[in-house]
Amino acid sequence: MAFLTHHICRGLSSSAVRHVVIKNVTIIGGGQMGAGIAQVAASTGHAVTLVDTNEDILKKAVKGIEGNLKRVVKKKFADKPEAGEEFIGKAMQNVSTSTDAGSVVQGTDLVLEAIVENLKVKQDLFGGLDKLAPAHTIFASNTSSLSITDIASSTNRLDRFGGLHFFNPVPVMRLVEVIATSSTSQETFDSLLNFSKMLGKTTVSCKDTPGFMVNRLLLPYILDAVRMYERGDGSKEDIDIAMKLGCGYPMGPFELSDYVGLDTMKFIMDGWSAANPDNPMFAQSEVLNKLVSEGKFGKKTGEGFYKYK
Numbered sequence: 001m002a003f004l005t006h007h008i009c010r011g012l013s014s015s016a017v018r019h020v021v022i023k024n025v026t027i028i029g030g031g032q033m034g035a036g037i038a039q040v041a042a043s044t045g046h047a048v049t050l051v052d053t054n055e056d057i058l059k060k061a062v063k064g065i066e067g068n069l070k071r072v073v074k075k076k077f078a079d080k081p082e083a084g085e086e087f088i089g090k091a092m093q094n095v096s097t098s099t100d101a102g103s104v105v106q107g108t109d110l111v112l113e114a115i116v117e118n119l120k121v122k123q124d125l126f127g128g129l130d131k132l133a134p135a136h137t138i139f140a141s142n143t144s145s146l147s148i149t150d151i152a153s154s155t156n157r158l159d160r161f162g163g164l165h166f167f168n169p170v171p172v173m174r175l176v177e178v179i180a181t182s183s184t185s186q187e188t189f190d191s192l193l194n195f196s197k198m199l200g201k202t203t204v205s206c207k208d209t210p211g212f213m214v215n216r217l218l219l220p221y222i223l224d225a226v227r228m229y230e231r232g233d234g235s236k237e238d239i240d241i242a243m244k245l246g247c248g249y250p251m252g253p254f255e256l257s258d259y260v261g262l263d264t265m266k267f268i269m270d271g272w273s274a275a276n277p278d279n280p281m282f283a284q285s286e287v288l289n290k291l292v293s294e295g296k297f298g299k300k301t302g303e304g305f306y307k308y309k
Ligand SMILES: CCCCCCC[C@H](O)CC(=O)SCCNC(=O)CCNC(=O)[C@H](O)C(C)(C)COP(=O)([O-])OP(=O)([O-])OC[C@H]1O[C@@H](n2cnc3c(N)ncnc32)[C@H](O)[C@@H]1OP(=O)([O-])[O-]
Pocket: 068, 069, 071, 072, 075, 143, 144, 145, 166, 167, 168, 169, 170, 171, 172, 173, 215, 218, 219, 222, 223, 250, 251, 256, 260, 265, 268, 269
């Protein structure tokens, strides 16, 4: 298990508050997001323990992190291959893995969750870890759009609970939404803000409102694109081209959906639909349901709206 570091910042500027300096991080969920966050945290000098349900997933995650670090190094150390190798070596040394979250949280400053987008599953995870993690440990969720307040309600550390919403792919996307509930303490918020900055990200401060900032605007856009396609008003290819060339977006809505993962997209939609049953925007999508029921989750399974094999 990685070493324990827990510092209280003192003697900063007069406006600064005491907060936990996050050095030792437990990331639960080694999928797209968890592995990406682990990569960035490890390469910025944090001791990271990545947790998932089985060894195969963790092996794949670690292999992916190493592969992506090579991409980073190719550009960052273009003229200094030895320094690049050293950078990768140091980052990889900072990563350890476990299939037992309970046994690794004792020495951690932050438990950051990036598991399936399901309220009950996230509550069960945090409820269990709350009894095992030290008092100073901060809990945070990378949920796309579930309420942080609802997730935190399974714990007794409401003041040490917040949201850290990263974007996919984490090593490339520069934003982190830092979310405070009405119970999140200023110290916890500052710790989460500083941690995100240490990762080299730009932060925005969000209240715990549905979809925070980005997804509150992105969700209606993507869902409208799906409806447009379902109505036959345009092909998915043309809608994607339209948004890329008409708006300068790097991906069209269907490419982006495949990139996010259609399983995750359906989880998000179902959550919003349950919370807003009368809003037609969140009504079930036949096309999305069919693809998900066929196991076509997008890029990660080789097929979604498009084929990747
Ligand atoms: C209904 C619900 C819907 C809501 C969904 C919400 C989901 C969620 O909550 C919010 C999100 O995340 S929303 C999603 C938000 N996300 C978006 O909106 C993403 C939109 N898409 C994009 O920004 C671009 O298409 C990409 C950056 C993905 C790829 O760029 P490209 O030009 O097509 O292809 P490229 O040339 O291959 O890569 C370019 C550079 O990136 C580098 N690189 C890539 N992956 C890497 C990795 N894993 N590691 C390290 N590096 C990585 C690569 O090496 C290269 O570096 P170089 O130094 O330039 O050589």
